Structure formats: structure tokens, C-alpha cells
Amino acid sequence: MKIRKEVIKGVREICASHKGEPSPLMMILSDIQNKYGYIPLEVQEVVSEETGIPVAEIYGVVTFYAFFSVTPKGKYVIGVCLGTACYVKNSQSVIDKFCQLLKIAPGQTTEDGLFTIEAVRCIGACALAPAVNINGKVYPMVSPDKVEGIINEYRALEASN
Amino acid sequence: MERIDSPKKLQQNIEACTKAFEDKIAGKGGRRAIVVCGGTGCLANGSNDLIAELKKLIEERGLSEKVSVNHVGCFGFCSQGPFVKIFPEDTLYRMVKKDDIKRIVEEDLIGGKVVEDLLYVDPTTHEKVARQDDINFYKRQRRIALHGCSLINPDYLEESLGYDGFKALKKVLTEMTPQQVIDEVLASGLRGRGGAGFPTGRKWQFAANQVSEQKYIVCNGDEGDPGAFMDRSILEGNPFEVIEGMMIAGYAFGAKDGYFYIRAEYPVAVERVQRAIKDMEAVGLLGDNILGTGFSFRAHLRLGAGAFVCGEETALLNSIEGKRGMPRPRPPFPAIKGLWGKPTCVNNVETLAIVPYIIRVGAEEFAKIGTEKSKGTKVFALGGKINNVGLVEVPMGTTLRELIYDIGGGIPGGKKFKAIQTGGPSGGCLTAKDLDTPIDYDNLVAKGSMMGSGGAIVMDEDNCMVDVAKFYMEFICDESCGKCTPCRVGTKRLLELLTTITNGTATEKTLEDLKSLAETIKLGSLCALGQTAANPILSTMNNFPEEYEAHVKDKKCPSHVCKKLMSYVIDPAKCKKCSLCARNCPVNCIHGVPGKEPFVIDQSKCIKCGTCIIKCPFHAIEKR
């Protein structure tokens, strides 16, 4: 995969902004993940050049933490909470329904690049269980029969763009 | 705000801010003060829209001079949110929607009349309750760690100063030696709220005994227990209190740098802590030579990246150091050799939030609350099958019955209470026979569970305990860091064994295998994640042997949860032949003739999605 020049420049800037801080790797990776959505090997190589940390070590860190991803995610990341409070209120059936309708498994992205389904562990909205988080918007008390409507909301948004 | 560079200046600021805050709450000069919940839960329920709408209408009606609007931290009663509270009357409106704002402005702010139908209704007496303190949910609570949450605007240092903030810091810097601070915390009996319950003063003493130029205090805000959200709410509701606790710790054992480690899933908490640090730096409450006393302290912020094991203190230190978050062998303990090899204390958010209170009111007062070996209060996140989902802070020694029924309002839908899980994935469950057990560290351990961070998830008769154990095991498998083979491989095997139980292929030997493997993992694991991994299984096996037996021997799931061991069946006597179920079944496995023949489910094709049972208007479908 070829990484665009601006991205490389952006990554170098992120690295530079953390110069002088003790052990900045985690913060650099968080910034990159937040800005570009994923951290492919090519980008890890740039980080290695800038920080002097071996790529192997960077790769080790990237793959350890669930928050970092080496592949791009969909435009809409559907995080279905499988934390305890949501689970005992049957959030498994909610994620099953998303998977069934979008025809992908948790962790996968639809072919059109629109949706990624993720199982997340507690987003802190336990009073609203089962909770679903889509790109930061929290849907409270989602039951399986509401799932189709939620997906359609984003399909309609796409169609109108 | 101008710089606060001497104890005298701090005192003046505290006095001025306290007066301003008290005047505001007391409604001096005919003014009113409105606070709206801005915790994550209520934000998700649109509380920001409420604030915008309030401000807009207040402006339109020319009330801006007379009425202030602020967001505050979590009210705790999350299932009734979002909240709008009006001072000085202390009227609490709940479940407020954007359309209700107009009425609050017109009827209450202008008309001076309480909007009755937005008040909380007591479910037993059916009476409307206008004041927060009169609501049962709050009556037995005592807010120490949650001090100021739901009252002060966490974005303003002035609000913190106006509500006891930094009184304790001033006291330690001007009146106490570091050793006196440690002794005070020791005398208070405070034990760590992050799980293990280690005496905080002892931990500080270890670190104080180390001779080193550089030491660190780390605030553990990773809050990994899924279903617990007290640390988040404290950080969101009163970040200053936690920073103050951190500074007091730093003063006590000689740390000049404090690190917050907060999980990335908590953006609101992160933002508020960041802002609080900035504001304190701006006035000189963080930095060099604080209040001119020679004490220097800096606060730093690091984010987690979605690994439960990073809540374990040594894994957390590795993560701050930019490494894979894998636990380190102990000893050496962090207090001897911690962050970047320097003496370090890791303390939980709630622990640090309690420290300023202990210094303010004294160890003796604090030690009056609670049980003999567990002092003070504990915040619990009540969740799951309970009416009043939310955060509650109660004295240690409160019984489970009080927690679940008096405060929690019991189980919804008239269902039967089955169990309450405490201690998260490292803990266990307590059952109806434990309802009158006073909650403290030691009692919970004696009952085969633990305090943990305070997550308390209630389960009712519809929850299958084998399934719950399996849920925790999936979580542990996902989160094991992989360093120790017994934990990495053993937990996978445990999960496989549990899966055979839930899909009906287990034999009686499976139960024995589970127990012996659980023992091996406990002995062969480096950190508490592995050491306690089997707790949810052992605890459910102990408390619900009959459920395990039903799965293993009769191949039945008594709660109809395990899909392989249950089926959906249409009762021909109740079926009105409407065909609604058949039309909604995703695999077309329901057959019948509309209006003529009752419908029947083809069990060989049914994927047990449960759609039909929701759709049938005549309750003709049941689980067996």
C-alpha cells in the first residue's frame, strides 16, 4: 500500500509535537489513530525513523492495544457494548442483529467501507443499557428490532450526501 | 483569575469563591441557579441540547441577569436522567426532554410554580417528590468521594474553590509535615478503592521510606471493570478533587510529578481533567514553588488504549512507558521500583478523591464511618436488572438488601432477584441468602467475591449463571496479556469447557475438569488477572450447582438463555393464526395457514433469534 505524502508529513509532525516528552510512543500512536483511523506498517516505519524506536517494538505495541488498528475501519464504526451491564440486558442479541443485517462479523468492515462492527466493553452509559456507540453518538436502550432503523439512518445520510 | 502564590491568597480566594457559591445556591438577590447533568450518560440522552435550549429561552425572556445555567457532573440516578435542578428552591426535574424546557422557563422561572409532572414519583407511595434529599435513592447515601459532583461546574476552578476545594492542600502545605499526612491517612483506615483494598497510608509510607530525587504518584483511571463507571463520574464531576488528592499524596511521600492514566473510552473525563490541570497551572496551583511553600508538583495525562490488563498497576506503568501493557513481576513493588525505575505509588481515582476529605475533617471523623476494618464510604455502580440504575455512595457496612431494594428500588417487572456480581471479572456473585451481609472488603471475600472497583451488576431469574460465567471467561480470554501460559492457554480451555456445558455436550467430568484447571491457573499466573480468572466460574458453581447440573445432566437451560438447550414453541391453543411471526422470521421456518391452521416452528431450521416471540401480539410463543 502506498501512503500519501501528506500523511507521512502529518505523522512526522505528530512525532515532532511529542519531542522531549518521556516515552512518547503511546501518545504518538493515539494521535495517529485518532487522526487517520489506522496505523499501517508504512506509518509505523515513519514513526520508527522519527523516534529511533525499532519497528518491531512499535508493531508489538500497536497490536497489543485494542484501540490501535493496522487496517482502516469503516466510515461508521458501530460499537455495540458487551460490558456486563449491557450483556445482562441482552446486548448479545443486538450485536447479532447488526451482524445479521450487515452480513459481517464483529471486527469486520462491510465491502463498501461504510460500516465496521465492534464489540466494546462498557462505554460508561450503563444506565442506558444496552448501549450502542456510532462514531461518538450513543444510542440508548437498543433492542434488536431497533437495529434496522439505526442502520437505515446512516444509509439515508449517505444517500443524501 | 490572578495568580494564587501564597497561603493567604489561597485563603482569600477560597473565602470569596465560597461566598459567591453559597450566595448562588441560596438565591441571594432574587437570583436563580440552574444546574443540568453533564455526565456521559445524560450527555448521551441529550443534556447538552437542554442547556442550549435553556440558555436560548432565558436570553429571549430577558432573564440572563437573574438566572445562571451550568452543567455539573453525574447525579448518580442515571436511569432517571437527564436532570435539571433549580436553586434556591432545590427543585429536581428528571427525565427532562427538550420540549419540557419551555415549560420550566415559563411555569417555574417566570410563573414561580413547580412543573409537577417533571418531578420524581415515588414508585411505592406514588407521591411526587420535589427535593433531591427526599428521594429514597438518595436518603441513605453519603457523598464523600462524590463531593461536589452534580453541584459544581467541573470546568471552573472558582466553583471548586467555592466548595471545599484546596482547603486540604493548604492545610498540608502550611500546617503538616509529610509524615503527619501519612499518619493521618493511616489513622483514617483508608484502603485502596481500586480493588485490592491495600491500606493507602502504608503504601505511601513504603514510598516515603525510599531515598530518591524523583518519585511518582500515578492515578489509576483505567476503570476496566465493564459496568463500573464511578471513576469516570468522579473525574467528570470534580477533577479538582482528584488532582488535590494526588498533590497531597505527592507531598506526603515526596513525588513531584503525578500521572493520570485514563482510558481512551472516556473522552469527557479526559477533557475535564486536561482543562483542570491547565487552569491550575495558570494560577500557579500546579508548577514550581506552590503557594510559595517550596513544594513543586506537575500533573501529566496519559491515555489508555483499550487493554483491561493495563488497570493492573505494573502493566499500567509499562503502558505509560510506551510499552506493551504486560504486568511485571512483583517484587520489586512499584513503591520501590516503579515508573522509569523510580519509587511510585499507584492509587485509584476514588481513593485519591477521598484524601482531601480526610485531611479536611480529620481521620477520626472519617474512621467513624464504616465497619471495623473497612472505613468510610464506597461508591457502587448499580447496573443490570435493577430499577434505579446509577451511582450510589454508601457507608461501608451497608447491606446488600439496602443497596438493592431501598436504594436500588428492587428488580424491574416483578421478576425474582437471582444474584449480584461484584468485583467484575475477578469477583463473584452473591445471592439471596447473602442479602443481609454488610458490604465490606472482608465480608465479600469471605463470600467468595470481592469489592473490586465497585461494579455491582444485578441479575434476575432470566439470566443464566452458566452463561454469565461464560461471558466473563470470554472477557478474560480477550484480555489476558499472554505472558503466562496457564493464563493465556488455560483460560481458553476454561472457555471451551464452559461452551460444552452451554451447548449440551458436557459430561459430569467437565465440572471436575473445570475445578482442577481453575486451581492450576490460579497457581501459575503472574498477575491477579490470571490468579482470579476462574472466580466467576467457581462462584457460580458454588452458588448455583443446580443450574450447572441442569445443563450437564438434563441438557436444559432453566433460564432459557443457552440457545442450544432451549427452543421457541408456539402454543396451538393460544395461536390466533395471524401469521405475523412467520412474516418476520428471518429464516422462514414458521409454517401455518393464516386464519385456518395454528402456526408451527420448524425446530430444525430455527436459529433462535427470538424475533417471533417479540412480534406475536397474543403471547402465544414461549421459550422451553
Ligand SMILES: Cc1cc2nc3c(=O)[nH]c(=O)nc-3n(C[C@H](O)[C@H](O)[C@H](O)COP(=O)(O)O)c2cc1C
Ligand atoms: C487485571 C486488573 C485490573 C485492574 N484494574 C484496575 C482499574 O481499572 N482501576 C484501578 O484503580 N485499579 C485496578 N486494578 C488494581 C490495581 O492494580 C491497583 O491495585 C490499584 O490501582 C491501586 O490503587 P488503590 O490502592 O488506590 O486501590 C486492577 C488490577 C488487576 C489485576
Ligand code: SF4
Ligand atoms: S496472569 Fe495473565 S494477564 Fe497476568 S501477566 Fe500472566 S498472562 Fe498476563
Ligand code: SF4
Ligand atoms: S426464533 Fe427466530 S428463527 Fe426461530 S422461529 Fe422465531 S423468528 Fe424464526
Ligand code: SF4
Ligand atoms: S404471531 Fe402469534 S398468534 Fe400470530 S401466528 Fe404467530 S404465534 Fe400465532
Ligand code: FES
Ligand atoms: S456495560 Fe454497556 S455501557 Fe457500561
